[in-house]
Structures are given as structure tokens and as C-alpha cells.
Amino acid sequence: MADLSVSLGKLRLSNPVLVASGTFGYGEDYQDLVSLKRLGALVTKTITLKKREGNPAPRIVETYQGMLNSIGLENPGFKGFVETQLPFMRKIGIPVIVSISADKAVQFARLARALSRTAGVAAIELNISCPNLGKKGLIAQDARSVYKVVKATRRATKLPIITKLSPNVTDIGAIAKAAGKGGSDIISLVNTYFAMAVDVQTRTPKLGSISGGLSGPAIKPQALWMVRQAYKAVKIPIIGMGGIMNAQDALEFIVCGASAIAVGTATFVDPQSATKIIAGIESYLEEKRIPNLKKVIGSLKDGK
């Protein structure tokens, strides 16, 4: 049996396949359909200090080989999350990565501090790249803001920090470096691409909040390129994602430098996508007689 375990700094995973934030709720909704304990880790729907209602409907639109979403970080808030959602996740027995979002560095720090005192949290993902908050720019679009938020969170917690980056930037390398400099243990990318769709009959936006984030196979080549650029720019481990539908897609990201990958939109299509991808990676290693997945990470033969 090939060894699928990976270490992302202090965060150790039995396999490199995560379920991406916002696509798996808090795990409970998928308990009938997915063998949850087989997942490498579960990343929660993003939580904020206070409860958020989210954006007006429609929040979902299907596009060619992809989908737009504009949920708007609907969540029960920190307290509601700890009381109603976390107890179920603790019992699964896999690392639980809590995704958090806030407007300001101090609030990120406050949430991180509170999570550090909460049992059952393996790591924190900083969602600084949600495209659905109606803000002028994203934290993830400005290297100095990224540095500030990561640094403040770093001071507040000893838990591993994952910084989730946006693809909507001119230089992903510079942003990745800022996250590393601020003390992020890991980076994850990509979040969704700014996008929209229009009903030409009524000449109105198809999404209730006009624009949203594009995900799914449509973005995979772009996401892969982003991961490659980030891998060249920083030494810290990378969780790659963006349109991964099967084991081959996942391996493309790993070959390009991702130490782990996350499955998102694919779960909507087939709830068992993540577990099928784990099995697929295992068969690939066995077929190629590679005893350890670590040998594949960043192994792209690009002559450089």
C-alpha cells in the first residue's frame, strides 16, 4: 500500500484530499452519503464573529462547465458554530479546519484566539478572498493587507494558519510571499473567480447580488497555473484547488506543487468525489510503483 500521508508544516493528514470551505457545510449534511472519516480533512463553511444572513436569491447559477455562487458567507456566527456544528465534527475523527472571515485584522485575531481555546480545531483557514461581500477590493488583492491580517492572526494563535488566496490578482507570487512573511504556515488557492451571468430576455443579472464567484472544471487550467506560480514563489506548503473533478485533476495540482488538494464543486455533482479521488490517487501510485505520495509533490518536469 502506497503512503498517502502528507505533512503541511505541523498539520498532518492521512491523505491529501480535503473538502473545500463552503461546499461541505459542517459535514453533517453529507453523513449519509460520504465516509467522512476517510477524508484528509474537512474545511468548514466560513464562520464570522457574528451570525450572517447571506445574500439574496438566486445564489447559484450554472454556467458552461462551472457554476457561479454568491452565498455571502451565511453562517451562525462563532458561538452558534461552536454550539451547534462543532460537536458533530469532533466525533468524525479527522482534522477539522475552521474557515474564518472578518473585515479587519483585529477581528481575525479575535476569532483565531477564540478558536485556539476551543477543542477539536486542527487549523484555521483565513478566508480573505470571498468575492461575495460587496466590498471594493479583497484583502487577498493587497499584499500589505494580507501581511497585516496574517501577522495579527499569527500573534493570536499557535494553531496552523492556512491563508486562502484569490485568483483575482495580478501577481499571485507577491501575495503568497506576503502571507508567508506574515507567518502563514500554509496557503490555499484558488478561491473563486469574480464572474457574472445575464438573462438577456430581461437584461437582468442572473444572480441576486449581481456578481459571484466562478468555480468548477471551467477554471481548472487557470487555477493550476496559479498554484504553479505560487509554488515557485514560496517555500510554505500549498493546498491546491479549483475545478478538481477526479484523481487525474488532483494529481495535476500535486505535480505542480500542491502538498494537498481540496475538492469543492465536484462534491455537488457526486457527493463521493473526494473519496473516489483518494482511491484514484492510491491506484496511480501503485500503478507507477511510487511508494510515497511526497515524491510526486512538485515533481513537474518542466526543464527548470
Add this chain to the structure above:
Amino acid sequence: MPKIIQKKLKILENKKVGAEYCRMKILAPQIVQKASPGQFMHLRCNDEVEPLLRRPFSFHRFHSDSFEIFYKVIGRGTKLLAKKQKGDTIDVLAPLGNGFELERTTNDETRTTILVAGGMGVAPLLALAEGLIKNGLKAEKAVVLLGARSAKHIFCVDDFKRLGVKLYIATDDGSRGHKGLVTELLERILRKVNRKSKITNDERRITIYACGPKAMLKAITILNRKQPDVSCFGSLEENMACGVGACLGCAIETVDGYKRVCKEGPVFDLKDIKW
């Protein structure tokens, strides 16, 4: 025991009904055991990534070991579904959501049950009518109102007639039944029922179950506000990704905040919906 099942199931039949509609029968003994009228399933139309997402369909009819869906061939997904042949398999995720409460109307002599269907909204209401009667509702206490664009778009008339319910039809162009909206028929019926039975305000003597376009459900909600003795339940639709409650994509606004059509719904008490 898992409540939701994902399985590749065998298609027993996929028949064209008129020019643009189809009925598909799927062998699913396990799902039939668990499912109830008003619940839905999420189907994968093919194994490719185009179209990407699953498609939600209501249960149109239950048999002992199979169920039927009734669909309009309208987009990329349903065009693929229409091509499926008897003996092919299909990836089914079901049963999902909360259906109609059958107990509400049965075993109550003084209660009238009205089913209101607009267009394709007839799909879950046949399963509901059959379920209610199986559950003990006397057919003469039930009224079914079918509305559509024209006579060509009115379906399941014989199926409802066979159940023995009172049936009224409305079409936009008057090619069958009342010329006008199905909600106009509903208003007329409500007036009749109200005159017949003595109603006190704290007793809801009429239950309406509705499925159809948003405008129709909204009109029924407004009608309902003037009739405090009427309970009104509607099956709602919204664009949907996961179908199991995880993505929060199918949220609709209610007096109690956003609710998920796939999880808390698709059947809601219409007075709670913020239109």
C-alpha cells in the same frame, strides 16, 4: 439507516408525453420505502461535466418498487434525460427535503383539501393526491385545480378523475375549462366552501397544497391572508447545487430568515414566505 441514498438505478420506462414532455419510471425499491409526496430527488443527467450540476425533480408517482418523474424537455439537462432508454442507468440522490404533511388533512370529516397546480406544478401533486387518499382522505373532500397555458399543457386529468376527486381546469387561452388563472378558480371554490361550512377563526378548515410558478404561489399567499381559516402549503423552487443542505445556494427569504429549499423545504407554509 441512512435517510438519503445515492445510487445508480435502472430506468424502466422513459416515454414522451406530447411534444415537449416526458415521463420516466425508475426502479428504486429502497427509495420508494422512504420517500413521501413533496420530497424530491437530485438526478445526474450524464457522466460528463457538461451540464455540470444535478437536476432536481419531484416524485410524480409512487409504485410498489419504482417511482415516476414527469418533466418538460426544456434545457441541456432535460434534453439528455429525454434521450435515456429503458434499461439505462441513472445516478439518483434521494429522497431529499421535507414533503407535504399528509396527516394534516386526513381523518377529519369537516375539512376540505384543495390541490392547486400551475403548469408543471402538477408533477408532485399527483403523488400527493394519491398519498392523501391512500392515507384515508375521502375523495369527495378533495378538490384539484389544474391550470396551464392551454389544453395541450393540461396533464393527469384521467389520473385525478380515477381517484374520484372534484376536478376543475383553467387555461390562459380558454381552450379548456375556465378561461383565466387557476387562482381565479381557487377564489371561487373558497367562496363556495366557506358558505357551506360554519367556520370559526381559530379553526383552519381548509388546506391548500400548491405547486407552480412563483407568481401563482404569491397570488395564493395573498389570497390566504384574507382567509384566516385556510392553511396553505406550497412547494417552492430555487436554483440548487448540492441538494442536501450543505451549500446554502437554494436559500429563500422567510419571516424567520433565509431557509434552504432543499432542506427545510421544498414544501413551506406559504404565509412564512417573503415574496
